[in-house]
Amino acid sequence: MRKTKFIENLIHGIFLILGLATVASVLMITIYLVVAGIPAIKEIGIFKFLFGKTWASTAAEPSFGILPFILTSIYGTAGAIVLGVPIGFFTAVYLSKIAPGKVREYMSEAVSLLAGIPSVVYGLVGMLVLVPEIRKLFHVPDGASLLAAMVILAIMILPSIIKVSITALDAVPKEYEEASLALGATPIETYFRVSVPAAKSGIATAVVLGVGRAIGEAMAVMMVSGNVPNMPSLFQSVRFLTTAVASEMAYSSGLQQQALFSIALVLFLFILMINVTLNFFLKKDGKEA
Amino acid sequence: MDHNKVKQKRNNYELFMKSLMLISTLVTGLLVIFLIAYVFVKGLPNLSIEFLTTKPSYITEKIGILPDILNTVYIVLATLVIVLPLGVGAAIYLTEYASNKKVVGLIEYAAETLSGIPSIIYGLVGMLFFCQFLSMKTSLLAGALTLVIMNLPTIMRTTQESLKTVPVSYREGAFGLGAGKWRVIRTVVLPGCVDGVITGCILSIGRILGESAALLFTAGFAHAVNGIKEGLVSPGATLTVALYVYAKEQGEFGVAFAIAAILMILTIITNLAATMVGAYFSKRRNR
Known part of the structure; x- marks a missing residue:
């Protein structure tokens, strides 16, 4: 008896460790x-690091200002949201409320596929299709630009936006819609003026998830954005927080490497902020339901 | 007259919204079709048996991707072998053992945080911790361990979900017959979560196949053909990393597209498998 008790406790302990x-x-x-990120910030000075406008890590007199990266990441993500959210949102409403069963089935499969395509494949197609198209369309010397990154990111966040929005829209109680229809609203009016407001925190969650995915993406962006540490401008080659880390890591050392860790720390803080926002919406959703 | 105006306005609204929805859905659908078609058209002609079964050679100046395929297989296997016990164990702890709400909240919050962290940060910390601190150097094993942390939340969540579908009465029945907790878990709970584990595995495989940023600095980009034992302790490029290097650093777009086509096929397979497994198990459960 004692032995079994011991074994039970032991196994409980093992599972606790696995859980932790x-x-x-x-x-x-x-x-x-x-630990890795603080030293460089200390050495450079937090103000100079965060708001310095030039990044010249390998110059004779190096300067480590990451404002261009921060702004590029913010603009790039904002652009992706502006392009991606409307398309994702309307697709989600259509698939959740109107689409016939077969269409919904195939489209869900297609959206899952979109989510599963590796980011390097997006980057590759972007490099060979999007970048030359942008160069031709806008008559700029090089198509590898912030705009190209925005478009790629918009496509990459589509699946999370569509999927999460569909889940939220599907969860709207049928009675709401029936009541609206009974009052004489057309189906379309019902979907956009009753269902969508009822699902709004779910849709907000979808957007925040998209923001998280866009700001953290590295490889696809690295392949289409040109990777020069300019201040962000739509048709210029730019560098994101993620690509700043990825592009110099392989050959960096000393203060330069420490500065890269500091960039990662800044990126991590951004992600934590997004998580807090996400939890806020999720909690709100939980309360309403 | 006013009535007509309102009617007109409503009709316009209807038409406008309807076309926006149709256009958006069409754009999404066409995008998927375009991506698949473009990658296949550009990539499939470059595929050949030789390409798949040789390693890159400077003498013949031909590129083969056998080492990258092997590395990918090794890293998938190593990651799954380590992440499965961890993830399933964590899920079992959460659903069967944990009684302290704070601990549950903490673990779930941690899992949520993990799934939001960008892969480049995993790569960086993996490099610092596994490659440098644990002095594993740049190796497939270090890459696999990094991916273990990344995939832990996935396995945990899918397992947890399927554990919830095991009826409480089964457990009570087993307890009533005098079984201890561990026996109940082994004989009643574990068989019930097979579907969650399989779904989790498929999702993880998909994620590992597509991962590149986390592997660049942990697993490196060598192209040597090794057995699994040697392979795990030496650096190696997976298919995605190889694609990146060939496209971005060497300008070998033919090779890059061939790899992209392979990755696309694998993505389609894992997606179909996930859907089919999901349908199979939900059918079996409802019977």
């Missing part, structure tokens, strides 16, 4: 980023 693996991982990532 996620917590340990988050702690490890946070600690490593903070």
Whole structure:
């Protein structure tokens, strides 16, 4: 009897440890980023680091200002949201409320596929289709630009926006819609003036998820944005927070490498902020339901 | 007259919204078709048996992707072998053992945070922790361990979900017959979460196949053909990393598209598998 009790406790302990693996991982990532990221910020000075406008890490007199990266990441994400959210939103309403069963089935499959395509494949197609098209269309010397990155990111966030919005729209109680229809509203009016407002925190969640995905994307953006540390401008080659880390990591050392860790720390703080926003919407959703 | 105006306005609104929806859906659909078609048209002609079964050679100046395929297989296997016990164990702890709400909240919050962290940060921390601190150097194993952390939330969530569908009465029945907790988990709970584990595996495989940013600095980009034992401790490029290097650094677009076509086929397969497994298990459950 004692032996079984011991075994039960032991197994309980083992499962507890397995359960805490996620917590340990988050702690490890946070600690490593903070420990690796702080020294360079201290050395450069936080103000100079965050708001410096020039990044010349390999110059004789190096300067480490990451404002261009921060702004590029923000503009790029905003652009992706502006392009991607309307398309995703209207697609989601159509698929959730109007589309016949077969269309919905095939489109869901297609959207899942879109989510599963590796980011390097997006980058590759972007490099060979989007970049030359932008160059021709807008008569700019090089199509590898912020705009190209925005378009690629908009496509990449479509699946999360569509899927999460559909889930939210499907969860709207049938009675709401029936009541609206009974009052004489047309189906379309019902969907946009009753169903969508009822699902608004779910849709907001979808948008925030899209923001998170866009700001964290590295490889696809690296392949289409040209990767020069300019201040952001639509048709200029730019560098994001993510690509700043990725592009110099391989050959960096000393203060330059530490500065890259600091960039990662800044990116991590952005992600944490997005998570807090996400939790806010999720909680709100939970309360309303 | 006023009535007509309102009617007109309503009709316009209707038409406008309807066309926006149709256009958006069409754009999304066409985008998917275009991506698949473009990658296949550009990539499939470059595929050949030789391409798939040789390694790159400077002598013949031909590129083969056998090492990249092997590396991908090794990294998928290594990641799954490590992440499965961790993820399933965590899910079992959460649904079967945990009674403290704070601990549950903490673990779930941690999992949520993990799934939001960009892969480039995983790559960076993986490099610092596994490659440098644990001195594994740049190796497939270090890459796999990084991916373990990334995929932990996925496995945990899918397993948890399927555990919730195991009826409480089964557990009570087993307890009533005098079984201990561990016995109940082994004989009643674990068989019930098979579908979640399989779904989680498929999702994870898809994610591992597509991952590149987290692997650049942890697994490196070598193209040597190794057995699994040697392979895990030496650096190696997976298919996605190889695609990136060939396209961005070497300008070998033919090779890059051939790899892209392979990745596309694998993505389609994993997606279909996920849908089919989901349909199969929900059918079996409802019976």
